[in-house]
Amino acid sequence: MIFCGTCFLSIRVVPPHHRVLQYIFVQQPTKVYNIWYKPLQIAVGLMRILKMAHHKYVHGYSTRESERLADQAQTLTGLLHDDTRYPDGARVLEAGCGIGAQTVILARNSPGAHITSLDISEDSIKRAEEMIRKEGITNVTFRKGDIFQLPFEPASFDHIFVCFVLEHLAEPQRALEQLRPLLKEGGTLTVIEGDHGSTFFHPENPDARRAVQCLVELQQQVGGNALIGRQLYPLVAGAGYSDVRVSPRIVYVDASHPRFVEGFTKLTFTAMVEGVGPEVLKQGLMSRGAWERGVAALYRTAEPDGVFCYTFFKATARK
DSSP states (O other), X not given: OXXXXXXXXXXXXXXXXXXXXXXXXXXXXXXXXXXXXXXXXXXXXXXXXXXXXXXXXXXXXXXXXXXXXXXXXXXXXXXXXXXXXXXXXXXEEEEOOTTSXXXXXXXXXXXXXXXXXXXXXXXXXXXXXXHHHHHTOOSEEEEEOBTTBOOSOTTXXXXXXXXXXXXXXXXXXXXXXXXXXXXXXXXXXXXXXEOGGGOEEESOOHHHHHHHHHHHHHHHHTTXXXXXXXXXXXXXXXXXXXXXXXXXXXXXXXXXXXXXXXXXXXXXXXXXXHHTHHHHHXXXXXXXXXHHHHHHHHHHTTSTTOEEEXXXXXXXXXX
């Protein structure tokens, strides 16, 4: 789904009204993001969206998967959330908070906002409340609820935030439609998703390309959409929002930053693909030989002459 493995980034950020790329190049890191959130807590938080999907999580729940999510989590804050900040007094809904990992980021970025974080799992909410207390955050309240049966009155919020949720829903546009009445007139929506189809690498290899496609197909089988990033504009616009803007957030990796190659290309993306190997072989989506060649070719992109690239998409809109 999302891929990063270090907090040493060189970032150019443009105003949200400019429809141009926001991107990371790792050749010349010039800015350090100090991320104080515990990586494993963030990693587990990224898995909370499964409870709202009502289907099997394609990547599984293994210790290795938690470690993979931990590798990616450390750079997500700077790349995806640094420009998400709400004014003092604003009322914000976080739809799908899980154990509170994203909640901590939102609350720290907007300490004067009043954040309501929703999740379908009562257990996750209890863990989120504990995390918020430990962090000393006081501007967050939690509610139990389903994104398709929201327990709020119309026009309850100034802003709504949805991150890594839609890709796991069978009806993502309907989820956005359900959220829209909760916004006040002129209120904003922020949605963040990845897109596995944006994966590019060198050296090119047909088995590696097929291995990535198998991951896309497996997520589709359980009701999700690993290619949803490219669809954010029509999904958000189709749900009735206005002033829709989508900015691609590109991660580019080469050997000039070995730590990023290790954490991103190897431990995050390739580990994610490799993790669905048993299901790929069980369903006969690839032969064992082709699968092993494909995974080896993905690791090959982390060699000194290799390159890896992936794109996230961040949409903003108004009611």
